[in-house]
Each structure stands twice: as structure tokens, then as C-alpha cells.
Amino acid sequence: EIVLTQSPGTLSLAPGARATLSCRASQSVNTIYFAWYQQRRGQSPRLLIYSSSTRATGIPDRFSGSGSGTDFTLTISRLEPEDFAVYYCQQYAESPYTFGQGTKVEIK
Amino acid sequence: EVRLVESGGGLVQPGGSLRLSCAASGTTFSSDAMSWVRQAPGKGLEWVSRITNSGASTFVAESVKGRFTIFRDNPKNMLYLQMNSLKAEDTAIYFCARGPSFHAMDVWGQGTTVTVSS
Numbered sequence: 001e002i003v004l005t006q007s008p009g010t011l012s013l014a015p016g017a018r019a020t021l022s023c024r025a026s027q028s029v030n031t032i033y034f035a036w037y038q039q040r041r042g043q044s045p046r047l048l049i050y051s052s053s054t055r056a057t058g059i060p061d062r063f064s065g066s067g068s069g070t071d072f073t074l075t076i077s078r079l080e081p082e083d084f085a086v087y088y089c090q091q092y093a094e095s096p097y098t099f100g101q102g103t104k105v106e107i108k
Numbered sequence: 109e110v111r112l113v114e115s116g117g118g119l120v121q122p123g124g125s126l127r128l129s130c131a132a133s134g135t136t137f138s139s140d141a142m143s144w145v146r147q148a149p150g151k152g153l154e155w156v157s158r159i160t161n162s163g164a165s166t167f168v169a170e171s172v173k174g175r176f177t178i179f180r181d182n183p184k185n186m187l188y189l190q191m192n193s194l195k196a197e198d199t200a201i202y203f204c205a206r207g208p209s210f211h212a213m214d215v216w217g218q219g220t221t222v223t224v225s226s
Contacts, residue, residue, distance in 0.1 A: 037213075
């Protein structure tokens with residue numbers, strides 16, 4: 001099983017700041033099968049990024065993904081109020097299609 | 109617009125059974141792989157099971173293997189999760205989602221809550 005470890009657990013930032021979220025895999029993951037999701041409080045998860053760096057439909061360009069091998073990054077260039085949420089990484093290269101434990105981005 | 113609507117959650121005693129349903133609309137359902145993902149109270153996301161578009165192949169997490177079965181009815185645009193021998197640790201919100209495919213899990217339902225308690 002591929003274990004995904006996200007860091008930090010919580011990120012405290014002010015609106016307008018840049019957020020950098022990390023996800024490390026226990027073994028190399030094909031970049032084609034790596035995704036990021038956002039989950040706001042009380043809502044279902046929403047796909048942000050697939051194939052490591054491709055924004056999903058309707059996702060603003062302040063969200064960007066990068067990485068390869070075992071290290072992947074989600075960057076939010078300038079935090080908007082609606083961006084304060086929990087973010088999960090996921091590999092879908094092989095079953096089980098594991099998620100990271102999540103990074104909470106909170107208002108400082 | 110693609111829409112997924114789950115139903116069938118509720119309160120069940122340990123050892124009991126429950127069947128969750130997910131109704132899909134706005135998509136060619138028979139072309140879509142589908143999954144169930146759960147989220148225990150205050151916890152993160154856990155992938156539970158996936159089924160290919162035809163239903164010929166299924167995949168299941170170790171934590172539910174032998175107890176949960178995913179299946180689908182393509183003519184009815186329905187996805188199901190049969191849950192048997194339920195345990196307290198199965199208490200969670202259960203989401204159905206399209207994929208993962210090349211586009212990951214790109215559509216999610218609103219979730220249905222399962223509570224396993226005596």
C-alpha cells in the first residue's frame with residue numbers, strides 16, 4: 001500500500017498569503033495518477049488538481065500542483081476567504097487508492 | 109451537469125447490514141468507473157471500494173474486505189454498496205464518487221451517514 005504523508009498538519013495564514021502544501025509518498029507514484037482535493041467544512045470533497053498539475057474544470061488559476069516521484073506540492077498563490085479548508089492528496093495509480101491525512105489551512 | 113445522490117444510510121446495530129445506493133444523472137454511467145469513499149467523524153478520507161465501468165472488476169480496501177461488496181446496475185444508473193457484519197468503526201459519512209479514472213475522482217455526491225451503534 002502506498003502511504004501518503006501530508007505536511008504540515010495545519011497551516012495558519014492570512015488572506016492574500018501564499019500557501020504551500022506538501023505530500024510525500026512511501027514509494028514512487030506515476031505523476032499521471034496523483035490528485036489534490038479541497039473539502040470545506042460540512043461539504044463534500046472537490047477535485048482541484050489531477051495528473052499532478054492539471055486543474056480540474058472551474059478551478060481558479062491561483063491553485064497549482066507540481067512534483068514527481070515521491071514528492072508533490074499544492075500551491076495556492078494568494079489565499080481567498082473561500083480557500084480556508086482542508087486539503088487532501090491522493091494517489092490513484094494502484095489499489096488501494098490512498099489519501100493523505102489532510103492539511104488544514106486556517107485563518108491566522 | 110453530472111449529479112450523484114446517495115441514500116440508504118442510517119443507524120444499525122453492530123453485526124447488522126445496510127445497503128447504500130447512489131443514483132447518477134447527467135453522465136453516460138456505463139462509461140464511468142465508480143467508487144465509495146468514507147469519512148469517519150472528525151477524520152480524513154478513506155477510499156473504500158471501486159468498480160469498473162462494466163462491473164467486471166472490483167477493488168476493495170483491506171479494512172472492509174469480505175464484509176462490503178460494491179456492485180452496479182448500469183441500465184438504472186445506480187451504484188450500490190452492500191455492507192455486512194458492520195462494526196462501530198464503520199461509522200462514517202459515505203460518499204460515492206466518479207472514478208478514479210484519468211481525471212481522478214471528479215464528481216462527488218453529498219454523502220449519506222452510517223452509524224453503527226447498539
